[in-house]
Amino acid sequence: MRIAIIGAGNMGGAIARGLIKGTLFAPQDITCTAKSAATTQRLSQLLPGVKILTDNRDAVADADFVIISVKPWLMESILDELSPVLDFSRQVVISVAAGIPFETLCSYLHVEQSVPTLFRVIPNTAVEVLSSMTFIASHNASQEQCEMVERIFAQLGHVIMIDEPHMASATILASCGIAFAMRYIRAAAEAGVELGFSPAMSHKIVEYTVKGAAELLLQSGNHPEVEIDKVTTPYGITIKGLNAMENEGFTSAVINGLKACIK
The missing domain is CATH 1.10.3730.10 (ProC C-terminal domain-like)
Incomplete structure (x- = not known):
């Protein structure tokens, strides 16, 4: 099982560091992306064993789970870039951006026929020390997929599954x-x-x-x-x-x- 984290900034980097400390993923099963060679070098030192790339499309190629951890105003361009290479039949997309509902995420993905499995996840910065209070909402997800995403983020602290309308309050x-x-x-x-x-x-x-x-x-x-x-x-x-x-x-x-x- 492999996971890609698109945008290894403050939150994405904290998620990666938390997953390394957990037991669900080995470092070699995690891929992160960075904008520049300098950032890539810095992340390689902070995340030993994790693959660090600058190309988002390459990063998601072998991933079972794709975490998009970018600022909300960057989400549309990132999903527009990734949409042609994502395989919704096998890949689960997880958004960590606050305030973007599933309907908008689907429009960014240019969904026409296949309905993607999406999750919205709201962690807090204590994710880095495995003590996050994390909320998860799902869209077109099976019970097995919900349980798997819950397991991933349970590695990083406490998890509560909620309906999307409660995400703002969470x-x-x-x-x-x-x-x-x-x-x-x-x-x-x-x-x-x-x-x-x-x-x-x-x-x-x-x-x-x-x-x-x-x-x-x-x-x-x-x-x-x-x-x-x-x-x-x-x-x-x-x-x-x-x-x-x-x-x-x-x-x-x-x-x-x-x-x-x-x-």
């Missing part, structure tokens, strides 16, 4: 959401410096605290408020801090920030 919660979580980490770490820790120590404390909070919820299945109640005591410093954050609009700021992404 992008906000997971792909944008990782930046929002990091903004909290940055703010808390800055407070840690005011509280007397070095910047490096403060960041480490906050990062492990957030990681622990997430693991606690994932493993217990509890609502966050259940765990919050365990650390808030009468007259305690935790409830004072929580109330001060709410007085500054913490919850409403988070909700409004997420909702602003979809306007």
Whole structure:
């Protein structure tokens, strides 16, 4: 089983690095494309054993799965280039570009008779450390194909299969959401410096605290408020801090920030 990644930039490169760390693909089963010889050389060092090409058509020739990981505004030209050489009877096309629905992808592929098997996949940047929250939607795919694509991205973190209408909301919660979580980490770490820790120590404390909070919820299945109640005591410093954050609009700021992404 072979896979081609068209566009080994930030996300495509992270997917490739994640797949190398997994067990489903050997490096020699992965092909990536880059725009220039200089980028090809750099990727060869970052992705040992992976075939790096500059020709997109050559890259997809032997692939069973073709991941298109380019900026949305480049998707039409890339699919127009690949359409004549793609074999929809055996190849599965996976789009990682946000905001482009299946109907538009089909038009870019100039589909006339054969209906392609397509997937839209929304990972986040934690894919590189095998901790992505990834959403997948399918079009004209068999159960076996859905399970295979799910297996591929399960190598890179947690996967949820959803219907296409939910993709925009999923992008906000997971792909944008990782930046929002990091903004909290940055703010808390800055407070840690005011509280007397070095910047490096403060960041480490906050990062492990957030990681622990997430693991606690994932493993217990509890609502966050259940765990919050365990650390808030009468007259305690935790409830004072929580109330001060709410007085500054913490919850409403988070909700409004997420909702602003979809306007």
